[in-house]
Amino acid sequence: MTGETDEIIEGTVLRGREFEPVEGRVVVEDGEIVAVEEASVEGDAIVFPAFVNAHTHIGDSVAKEAGEGLTLDELVAPPDGLKHRLLREADRSSLVAAMARSLSYMERSGTGAFVEFREGGVDGVAAIRDALSGSNLDGVVLGRETVAAMELADGFGASGASDAEFGAERRATREAGKLFGIHAGEVDSSDINPALDLDPDFLVHMVHAERLHLERLADSETPVVVCPRSNLVTDVGLPPVEALAERTTVALGTDNVFLNSPSMFREMAYTSKLFDLSAREVLRMATVNGAEIAGLDCGVVEPGRPARLCVLDGDSDNLSGVRDPVRAVVRRAGTADVERVVLAG
Template structure:
């Protein structure tokens, strides 16, 4: 497979004209050359924080507080998940996963409710998907054992020491929500030495110093935080101290579109478009221990190809800003996966 256009190349995300040659699902070469294509080639997105099970209840719960919406065990989402038929849940998740692929996402990190049954449900939903998934179980250590790790709700909801020790023994990921509603759970979350934190809306200077010292990455979800009214994460300050990745959070609150998340972040915070694109690709990959998120030789070919001559993108003078601030699902020409011979069109 040969893909030509403006290529967002390497860790510096340098836009160069040329071609990407893919062989056996791997990027064989990235060649700088004059080409006729207007396409823009960049890494497929990595959504660093999702709750895909919420797909059964999109736009539910208007006017409810964050606690009423998502707090375990009896927040609205947890009640709806308990009431849902398994086949209904799997079908709803499959729709969201398909949309994520269509909108340029190549991999995602999921906090999956429902214990062992919840893990089995999302595995079933992923059966026909080319997405790379990191699925973290919740609620029980048994769920973690058949998943890729454990995703804790927050240190105020429990101690999670047993789960952290179990993930460490198993060599699996441990992520935890922290500082979403207030700062009261951040130190306790940091004491668990997690592999990554989610939200950190109310992080204070002491917390950010601890994050920097421990080199713990953070997944931020600004659109979700806006919808739930908890405030905005200190993205600029966090980015100066650690790796920051972007996630879309609960599907019933927001579409799992990384295009929307990037544009919102780029326009709300004082961070460059290049840094936002890193948050949406390689930073999420590194947070989750995945080998994707960059267009460079030897990497798996998880690529996004945009139609640079679309009505929306034609005339764009800056490829990085066009991807981050302007592009959308309608501009997607191909999503290339290493797991298939032909790209998704």
């Protein structure tokens, strides 16, 4: 990982929102991309935007692979799902250390930013801020459970409209000019309309979206973050990703660390192979779409953007000989192929 502010990065650059493969160089000055130049260069690097993981629960890093065979409610439903019991039982130093390890892994595997639904109220927000200390990651932290947590954080992350109304929290978040996200349609469709009635900045999951909900999404242009690997593990079904992408902005998240590794490479590969989407669509879901939902100025390699980049070794044993670099990034590449991550700006 690096935070260098002045450098030239050469290779095949996936430029702009279409990730056009260009042989050339990215010129970085004072942490900003000032030029993407086409040129004949030596080296096999593949350069693309660092990932934006648009939905995480980093706090449960302290209990990876716990709870095999439990239902979704038994695993994560507040206040007494397994995750919440384990979080209450863990001491603060262990929680912070476990989160810091997950954040380090995310950075090494090409993630530059993430959107965290942080349990534990004010104390939970403070704990992840401590875990982020010294990290180059952009953490957009959404507090949960109380308005005070939202005020300390970058917004509010609601558990779902079937569990509570969240009207007061929504009003307070809007008045503060902060981000409001909410889980919806994960187990069934009953909480989707109540969630949409709150006029959220984005929804998470939408596994059980029906025609009416899809029409409302299109009308309101409400973005959706999908987490297909998590939905598979919790056995709730799979989101209608193609239908969602036809109607609104869709981004990718890895969800709970104790269920899945926070690897965007794995999330992209799974999504690309399961749904009828182009590699470019999936890479947008893993980069610029999440950035736009979170209000971040990253996710695209173009002049004027912060230099937040992932550089792959295109001559690794895994990537040597690839013909389509976009498809290779989405379906084939992994953390072992990461040469370095530039998180400047």
